[in-house]
Amino acid sequence: MTVHTFIDEAPETGPATTPLKAGRATSDIGEANQWTLVWYKFSRNKLALVSGVAILFFCLVGLFAEFLAPAIPDASRPQFTNAPPQQLGFFVTEPDGSQRFQLHVTGYAMEVDPASLRRTYVPDPEQVVPVGLFVTGAPYKMWGLFNADLHLLGPTEAGDTMYLLGTDRLGRDLMSRLIYGTRISMSIGIVGVCISLVLGVVLGAVSGFYGGVIDTLTQRVIEVISSMPTIPLWLGLAAAIPLTWSPLMVYFIITLIVSLFGWTGLAREVRGRFFALRGEDFVTAATLDGSSERRVIFRHILPSLTSHILAVVTLALPTMIVAETALSFLGIGLKAPIVSWGVLLQEAQNVRTIANAPWQLVWPAGAVVVTVLAYNFLGDGLRDAADPYES
């Protein structure tokens, strides 16, 4: 009998952990818990990191809309319709030629078209409108709770104009409207995703855990829903909202409609993971230990896929935001006085408006695109980081 020995058999070299990042000690990683590992992996993706910061920024803008907006979104000044954006400047030239630091915007010069008598505004660099930080301006109710009138940025003289992003057809400040719209659009995404999170996780978990008839039934429902072209369906449901309902009701119903069709992807993901985890040892152990089915599902299996769910949810968010924007854009979603990015875009529906006042298209559209991109990058980063154990 011959005994085979391999000459080049290497001696044992300790645990097979590969450093996730050069410079981080293996012992660090060996002791880190799962979320720390996820964070290590996630923070290597700079694009996702930047996107996360951008999302956070948008959320904060939405949260403190009243304070950040220079004006009240509904306050219109009919004499300044479709006024172009005013440039923000930092230094003014004194009469003697020296430069002095003074936040300001350039004023307007009015031109009347002799043929149509229509008034148009052009920025006039000669005029200087002084503006300042933390100025008192139009009074508002912070979060609907207490009265305040402090604004981050605004004209120091009441009655002066400061339209950093221009105005719309009724002479309302686009910047303020955009900031208030951020609150609605971001929150619709987040609230909608929470609803579809509950639906998707419960249905996905149940169908993945039990399998059989329940699974087949859920899969059929998902198939029907995901084979429907979404926009016609959203249109159909949104059009049934009675006109007499209050804007707040409409807001909730639109969120519900948007989320009713967003849960399918999540349910699929959760179901697939449940199928994979159902046979794992820790599940068997929990069952043998006398855990109820509910406990096994929610206490043992679900926590182990939280990071995956987080990634799917992040990727589902932009769909919700685009859905709301599309509905409002078509005029059967949110309506005035509620301001969302879609409501703003509705103003820019025809070529004439866009040609005369392109800022009405550029800024809301830019906000939508940046948000959608940021959520996508963030979601991609989270998805890659969701499983920190694979190389």
Added chain:
Amino acid sequence: MLRYVIKRIFYMIPTLFGLSLIAFMIIQLPPGDYITSLIASMQDSGINVDPRQVDRMREIYGFNDPIWLQYLKWISGILFRGDFGYSFEWNRPVADLIWERMGSTLAISVASLLFVWAVALPIGIYSAVRRHSVGDYVFTFIGFIGLAVPNFILALSLMYFSYRFFGQSVGGLFSPEYIEAPWSWGKFIDLLNHLWIPIIVIGTSGTAAMIRILRANLSDELHKPYVITARAKGLPGYKVVLKYPLRIALNPFVSAIGWVLPDLVSGVTITAIVLNLPTAGPLLLRALISQDMYLAGSFILLMGVLTLIGMLVSDLLLALLDPRIRFT
């Protein structure tokens, strides 16, 4: 193969049923019915209607039936007589109104799908073969933008740019002088001149998604041993890529019709509203706003059926391409 086809068609029946339920629900959703609006308009013109007459009318039109019977009547009308109900706004049967519009919806969807394939295939191959090259990064970047910009914003932007730089407005499918003209070579060219904007608008996000899928699949495939073998035995570079790896990587490409098509039909709807194309979209929106529910419901139903048929075709194509599917 035949067994697979039959099985696949059989599986479609519950989905179709679910689809029809959703469409019927949308028809029933708005408060009130045709009689309510009829009486409102009669009262507007000064005619007083006796409540008993109203009840009789409801009886005649079947609005007093239980809801399942109404559904049964509606669906059997569609299935056996091609009767989609009556459009109260247009005072014509719905069936007269929808087919032309559905035809153009189908045509634009298919054209967009062809565009998606035609663009995504070469770019996807290029990106997979030349991974991490400058070109790959450029296409990836454009792809991300394409995924992130919603259809209608893209349409609005293109409208603005073509107005600004070409001085022409881009609505509709034909120039005014060709709208009523009989088909001719000139009309066809005119159609193509108008068609490219909606097709680009509708196809962009699908193209971006396809490129990502093809790039991922093909680059997985390119690192497999059989490709290395092919290269080692001296096959020319293009053949190493095109002969086997591409064929395998194409499977998801075909099956992607299943989920790209609903997106395309959806995109056609909203893009058509922005660009004022004579497809189902603008008519659907109008029907919904005026609560002309039979018309709206029929459109929603037919769009769903359209995507289901598309999915069926994609599954059958996939079965043709990949014997593993047909024989299991």
